[in-house]
Amino acid sequence: MKMPKNLQRYCPYCKKHTDHTVSVNKKKNPSSLTYGSKVRARRRGRARGKGNMGRYSKPAISQFKMTGKKTSKKTDLRFQCKECKKTHIQGPGFRARKIEFK
Numbered sequence: 001m002k003m004p005k006n007l008q009r010y011c012p013y014c015k016k017h018t019d020h021t022v023s024v025n026k027k028k029n030p031s032s033l034t035y036g037s038k039v040r041a042r043r044r045g046r047a048r049g050k051g052n053m054g055r056y057s058k059p060a061i062s063q064f065k066m067t068g069k070k071t072s073k074k075t076d077l078r079f080q081c082k083e084c085k086k087t088h089i090q091g092p093g094f095r096a097r098k099i100e101f102k
């Protein structure tokens with residue numbers, strides 16, 4: 001998906017619409033488990049005295065059929081105000097395979 005490099009956007013610090021530079025936030029500190037799987041494991045563990053409900057005694061995920069990496073990822077855009085130089089994030093992200101800047 002193509003995105004404009006500069007956008008008119010509302011700046012919550014200047015409290016008006018100003019010019020913004022758009023950039024994609026790069027993924028930081030990789031982990032073997034994704035955030036979602038950590039959250040799910042924690043929720044499973046909430047069932048008192050039942051452990052993780054079989055999560056770690058299942059066969060490897062590569063032996064499951066309906067799994068795989070999604071081809072698109074949700075965007076994590078950062079908008080930097082050109083007037084106050086402060087950065088703010090987008091609202092809910094949208095799915096896109098690739099983000100390009102015009």
Ligand SMILES: [Zn+2]
Pocket residue numbers: 011012013014015018081082083084085086
């Ligand atoms: Zn601003």
